[in-house]
Amino acid sequence: MQLEFFPSPSLMRYLAKLFIVRILAVLIMLVLVLQTLDLLSESGKIMGVPGNGEAQLWHYVSLRMPQLIARFLPYSVLLATIITLATLNQNSEVVAMKAAGLSAHQVLAPLLMTAGAISVVSFAFNEAVVTRTTGTLKAWQAVEYKPIPPDAKVRANVYLPDGPHILAAGAVSGTGALTRMDNVTWYRRDSTAMVLEQVRAPHATYANPGWRLDRPVSFDVKGTRRAELPSTIVAKGITPAQVAISKVDPDGQNFIELYRSIKALKAQGRRTGELEGKWWHKFSGPLAALLMPLLGAIAAFGLARSGQLLIRAIIGMALGFAYFVIDNAALAMGNFGGYPPLIAAWAPFLLFALVGETVLVRTEE
Known part of the structure; x- marks a missing residue:
């Protein structure tokens, strides 16, 4: 069994189901709370425009909610990873899997596979939905929630x-x-x-x-x-x-449109370092979901009765949030020309993948 990366199909389905349910629960909770707070802060501006009413409030929600989903999906995967693994550890299910001959990587394999699928879905969702709604919302906010011309290229x-x-x-x-x-x-x-x-x-x-x-x-x-x-x-x-x-708004264009915009700006002799960094980040950003099970894995191992489960969960959460901080900082440095665009977009992911793997091997394998 040690030579097989994935455990049995039954265990794969069991762990994947636990993980998916917790991701959805955390994501729905975060999005509903944040959407409510955001709507409360913007509703006065929207309703202050003559002619706006309940329909415009729902229109704002339809444009804003995809942004919240895209932004907080990796956080939801991180929190769901810690909740799932801590629960399995607390119930001694991890001990049982280890006793059956599974390695730490085999225990994490269903979570990594699920997170990989979520990364693919996240990329498609960002490019097909989030870019369109982001561009529309920015144009609507630019005219202070008044009617905007029916032009998709606002x-x-x-x-x-x-x-x-x-x-x-x-x-x-x-x-x-x-x-x-x-x-x-x-x-x-x-x-x-x-x-x-x-x-x-x-x-x-x-x-x-x-x-x-x-x-x-x-x-x-x-x-x-x-x-x-x-x-x-x-x-x-x-x-x-x-x-x-x-x-050129990189958040309002998909990767194909942004690539064409970069080529057009280069032909005019314009600086495109910031846009190139955002273009690469369209690929590396959704992979944050794939990284979260590895960074939160420290919560799964170690005896729960040792009293260190809470400390392990906090360490896993700290590693996950540190990734988001470093990722944003690297992207900002790339925008200022401190890093090449490719390094600014991919270095944090590769760095924390090595950190997560190192912590997993040192603590368990």
Whole structure:
């Protein structure tokens, strides 16, 4: 039996079922609590917009819940690993499996196989659902929960330089000459980048050349004067083609779309290190679920009556949360150019896989 990685089919089904049930229970609990708190904090903003009602609240929930599921699924796997293994240890089931000749890796094999399947499902869910809902939610939030144009390519918080000046838009929709900007601000600056004037407008459309501001309001910074202006054209050096590649949201694009965006930005000579790190993380991120049984495995071994079960569970939890901290830190370092994108995305996973395996071998094997 020591030469076989997987235990008997009956034991595989038993352990996998225990694990899956606990993952779902923890995930549902976390998502419901966090969604309730999040909705309470945002409901005032949503209902404050004329015309919004209960339907908009449910629409917000439908957009926000996939983000919460994707974010907290690895945490759920970690907590479910510790609960499952601690329970098995407390009931001496691990002792029975060890007495039957199973190694520590064979005891963990059903959990690792289940976590691997969850990683695959997580990747598909992120690329097919989460990216779409994230892009829609950001665009909706950019217009402060007002109705947004029915355009699947809406982009939020776009900043476009035109010499020393800046054209900023809360949301951009459409393509080519039909490009439309909402919540627009034109910053007129001098050669030292000091803002001389701000011109705000609810909308802007392409005027070929330049962008026509609808009902603009000017604020003279030096004179502190506010004035309503007629329809004004600004930013004549900015074209719709520049707008199309000015804002790439890696969280709102799947890995195929993000790869194409990176190629387009590289062709324009733009820096893409941050986007490349996010692209690699689309593959390494879901594998966090596969890593959790290995990091939480310390809770399974050692005699429960020794009084160290709680300490082992805390150590397993600490290892799991340390992975998430290091993973976010490495990704941030990659965004600043401290690490190459490939290393920033994959180094934490490989490091903690070695740490988990080392702890498992030293404590049990």
